[in-house]
Amino acid sequence: MKRILLTFLIIMSVILFVACEGKAKGAENKYVMELEVGEDIRGKQTLVFTNGIKDGLDELKFHLYANAYREDATNKAYKNSLLKYGRIEIQSCKVGGAEAQHSISGDKNILTVKIPSMKMKKKTEVFLEYVVTVPQCNLRLGRFNDTVNMGNFYPVLAVYDNGWREDAFSLVGDPFYSEIADYEVTVKAPLTMELACGGNIVSRLIENGSRIMKISATGVRDFAMVGSAKFKLMTKSVGGTMLRYYYIKDAKASDTLNEAADAVRLFGEAFGKYPYESYSLVETAFAYGGMEYPMLSFISSSEPDKAKVAVHETAHQWWSVSVGSDSIRESFIDEGLATFCTNYYYLLKGEKQIFIDNHNKSKTDFQNFLKMKTMANASYVPRLDLSINEYTTNEYNMLCYEASGLMFKSVYDIAGQTGIEKSLQIFFEENKFKIADKEKLYSAFNKGCGRDVGRIFDSWISGATQTFYGY
Numbered sequence: 001m002k003r004i005l006l007t008f009l010i011i012m013s014v015i016l017f018v019a020c021e022g023k024a025k026g027a028e029n030k031y032v033m034e035l036e037v038g039e040d041i042r043g044k045q046t047l048v049f050t051n052g053i054k055d056g057l058d059e060l061k062f063h064l065y066a067n068a069y070r071e072d073a074t075n076k077a078y079k080n081s082l083l084k085y086g087r088i089e090i091q092s093c094k095v096g097g098a099e100a101q102h103s104i105s106g107d108k109n110i111l112t113v114k115i116p117s118m119k120m121k122k123k124t125e126v127f128l129e130y131v132v133t134v135p136q137c138n139l140r141l142g143r144f145n146d147t148v149n150m151g152n153f154y155p156v157l158a159v160y161d162n163g164w165r166e167d168a169f170s171l172v173g174d175p176f177y178s179e180i181a182d183y184e185v186t187v188k189a190p191l192t193m194e195l196a197c198g199g200n201i202v203s204r205l206i207e208n209g210s211r212i213m214k215i216s217a218t219g220v221r222d223f224a225m226v227g228s229a230k231f232k233l234m235t236k237s238v239g240g241t242m243l244r245y246y247y248i249k250d251a252k253a254s255d256t257l258n259e260a261a262d263a264v265r266l267f268g269e270a271f272g273k274y275p276y277e278s279y280s281l282v283e284t285a286f287a288y289g290g291m292e293y294p295m296l297s298f299i300s301s302s303e304p305d306k307a308k309v310a311v312h313e314t315a316h317q318w319w320s321v322s323v324g325s326d327s328i329r330e331s332f333i334d335e336g337l338a339t340f341c342t343n344y345y346y347l348l349k350g351e352k353q354i355f356i357d358n359h360n361k362s363k364t365d366f367q368n369f370l371k372m373k374t375m376a377n378a379s380y381v382p383r384l385d386l387s388i389n390e391y392t393t394n395e396y397n398m399l400c401y402e403a404s405g406l407m408f409k410s411v412y413d414i415a416g417q418t419g420i421e422k423s424l425q426i427f428f429e430e431n432k433f434k435i436a437d438k439e440k441l442y443s444a445f446n447k448g449c450g451r452d453v454g455r456i457f458d459s460w461i462s463g464a465t466q467t468f469y470g471y
């Protein structure tokens with residue numbers, strides 16, 4: 001696609017965005033970020049924080065995920081040594097305009113900022129200035145070949161549930177857990193760099209030889225982007241949502257985009273309308289198949305079946321992005337639903353045999369895995385609710401993807417298409433922009449199925465499935 005067409009399409013998307021009303025409701029917290037992308041990422045960030053935690057709150061905690069790319073990190077984000085390591089350095093920290101006491105602890109992964117004691121519902125502003133050294137790797141944060149992945153790079157507020165959650169980084173799974181916020185981001189990047197962002201493009205300017213983009217996102221739990229000088233762009237509008245596919249070498253780019261567009265439409269009809277105005281997919285150098293971020297999905301350039309990954313990551317736009325979950329301790333919810341829905345997509349498309357075949361393959365894989373595990377250890381229990389860092393990669397894949405997907409399939413087998421869709425509609429409606437735990441899942445499914453299906457979930461989650469289902 002020629003650059004002139006690319007520019008035209010981007011202008012059209014901006015106009016379309018300006019023309020539509022926001023669908024996601026605003027959050028209590030807001031990040032205002034000014035980012036400069038060069039060799040490093042330089043950030044100035046203000047978190048406008050409203051205390052929804054407790055009276056007398058006197059500190060805030062932020063995750064510094066970029067420090068998992070340090071050479072001396074204990075819980076590393078990478079498996080093999082890197083040509084260049086990454087890190088984040090905090091250069092300035094102010095609360096309400098005054099210098100604030102702050103410290104970095106744990107595996108240099110937690111930033112604690114002292115704040116004057118706050119009453120509930122009061123607001124304060126936390127300003128952070130930082131430099132992120134971008135590592136050389138094809139991971140969530142990293143420069144590799146033609147792309148720069150910028151996921152989980154900035155200090156993000158931790159979740160407070162019975163205390164601040166200071167979970168360590170984990171190479172297995174997605175070690176992220178966050179509440180929704182609104183984002184107003186200004187990015188300055190080299191003119192040659194195109195940016196795929198999780199948010200709506202508000203404006204694009206060229207200023208003193210740099211590209212300046214303003215991005216806004218309402219009611220999202222994270223912000224990420226990918227930069228490249230080689231991106232081509234295809235767009236498609238689906239039911240009020242503008243889809244963009246930034247790709248480099250994908251020979252079947254239109255198939256990838258069409259599959260994602262069909263998924264947005266079909267999941268929207270089955271579970272509830274996609275609540276954001278835009279959604280971008282980006283083909284990038286990435287060691288795993290894909291990764292979901294709010295309004296943005298990474299699709300690995302080395303993935304042979306990009307369309308399938310696009311469907312899985314798009315399912316996460318409902319389960320993980322809109323309806324949040326604790327993907328450290330309860331990843332069976334978002335990965336289980338994303339796996340189930342990737343197969344369910346074929347049923348929605350009228351290709352029921354693919355839905356059945358894919359589940360049968362999952363079942364065989366899970367049975368073989370269980371045989372192998374129980375041969376090595378007769379008392380092995382395939383629990384789905386361990387913390388992600390307690391699993392090996394293979395175990396995590398088999399339990400949190402395959403077995404968790406089969407768990408939802410076993411509910412489908414009892415409740416049918418009507419029951420499962422009603423349950424997921426209730427689950428989506430009751431929990432979008434919030435965090436849903438196991439109890440909220442049970443509550444939605446019991447209502448949607450019109451019976452107590454908690455026993456089915458419990459048997460899978462506790463690992464009793466072998467005897468319950470004869471696996």
Ligand SMILES: [Zn+2]
Pocket residue numbers: 312316334335338
């Ligand atoms: Zn997933």
